[in-house]
Amino acid sequence: MKLKSYFSGSVEAAMELARKELGEDALLVHARPATPETRHLGAYEVVFGCHPPLNPHPAAAPGPEAAGPDHLRRDLAEMKREIERLSKCLSGARLFAEPAREESELCARLMANELDPMIAQAVARGASLGEFFEVDATLGRRGANRAVVALVGPPGAGKTTTLVKLAARYGLASRKPAQILSADVFRIAAADQLRSLAAILGIGCDVVETPVALAQAIEEHRHKDFVFIDTPGLGRDDMEDGADLARLIASHPEVDTHLVLPASMKPADMARVIERYEIFQPKKFLFTRIDETASFGAILNEASRRERPISFLATGQQIPDDLEAAAKEKICGLIAGPAISTRSAGAAA
Numbered sequence: 001m002k003l004k005s006y007f008s009g010s011v012e013a014a015m016e017l018a019r020k021e022l023g024e025d026a027l028l029v030h031a032r033p034a035t036p037e038t039r040h041l042g043a044y045e046v047v048f049g050c051h052p053p054l055n056p057h058p059a060a061a062p063g064p065e066a067a068g069p070d071h072l073r074r075d076l077a078e079m080k081r082e083i084e085r086l087s088k089c090l091s092g093a094r095l096f097a098e099p100a101r102e103e104s105e106l107c108a109r110l111m112a113n114e115l116d117p118m119i120a121q122a123v124a125r126g127a128s129l130g131e132f133f134e135v136d137a138t139l140g141r142r143g144a145n146r147a148v149v150a151l152v153g154p155p156g157a158g159k160t161t162t163l164v165k166l167a168a169r170y171g172l173a174s175r176k177p178a179q180i181l182s183a184d185v186f187r188i189a190a191a192d193q194l195r196s197l198a199a200i201l202g203i204g205c206d207v208v209e210t211p212v213a214l215a216q217a218i219e220e221h222r223h224k225d226f227v228f229i230d231t232p233g234l235g236r237d238d239m240e241d242g243a244d245l246a247r248l249i250a251s252h253p254e255v256d257t258h259l260v261l262p263a264s265m266k267p268a269d270m271a272r273v274i275e276r277y278e279i280f281q282p283k284k285f286l287f288t289r290i291d292e293t294a295s296f297g298a299i300l301n302e303a304s305r306r307e308r309p310i311s312f313l314a315t316g317q318q319i320p321d322d323l324e325a326a327a328k329e330k331i332c333g334l335i336a337g338p339a340i341s342t343r344s345a346g347a348a349a
Contacts, residue, residue, distance in 0.1 A: 007042030155233030
């Protein structure tokens with residue numbers, strides 16, 4: 001697909017220019033306020049995509065190995081999500097008008113907090129920030145008789161500490177039987193650390209060295225109301241080593257997988273990590289290190305873009321105090337400030 005940008009004084013005018021040149025079949029890929037470097041070309045940039053003409057020489061066309069079906073499905077799904085997100089952002093005629101000064105200032109403030117420019121513009125026009133993401137702090141798969149929760153994520157994200165916080169709050173505090181399973185055999189002394197924390201809380205802890213052993217342990221502890229699974233932090237070069245574990249977690253019908261991400265991570269790095277961890281098929285996002293950053297737009301951007309709810313927010317090391325269930329008003333307040341957080345969250349609560 002070939003991409004081309006169009007600049008104009010309004011999004012609507014730029015879209016009209018694109019369709020005149022590329023035709024009605026052109027695909028809207030992205031729309032945003034122009035950057036300072038390109039603002040002289042127009043207030044808004046709209047990116048359209050179109051397919052190049054078919055290759056008149058079939059023999060020269062790339063073979064099927066050039067793009068695997070799984071990769072194509074992911075690309076199509078991502079494109080569909082982006083189109084739906086843009087449609088939501090662009091809904092309403094007022095979006096195409098020139099912004100008032102107050103709206104521009106709010107939009108700039110939201111974008112400074114690393115919020116997606118399209119979402120920032122929609123909120124500045126009066127949309128509810130809470131419309132663009134969901135929260136879900138339940139543990140376990142819907143309809144399951146027990147909660148089997150796996151935390152996955154990159155090294156240093158805080159998975160182990162967060163797992164113990166969850167076990168203490170939802171297992172120990174509720175006086176329901178809980179079990180911790182550690183599949184982290186990559187990190188030296190990781191199992192010993194987890195065993196010590198579990199012993200302090202009075203919660204059982206087993207170490208499983210293979211995916212097969214993990215599956216057996218999940219079944220052996222079927223009588224437990226909560227089973228919490230700790231996994232190794234896999235870097236970019238370690239994903240192949242964790243492929244078997246990822247396949248088990250992704251395919252197990254009971255496992256509720258939360259991808260643990262530091263809120264302080266750069267937005268581009270966060271997007272890359274999320275893409276890398278798609279092999280685990282996480283159902284929710286859990287953000288740690290909330291207290292270590294002042295820019296929170298990225299957490300909402302990814303929840304909106306990937307259409308996955310945010311489950312919990314974690315701050316420091318206190319167990320279990322430094323953990324709270326995700327709430328729209330809280331997240332909207334972090335991104336937009338208290339002045340509009342109630343309005344932004346309330347309309348979609």
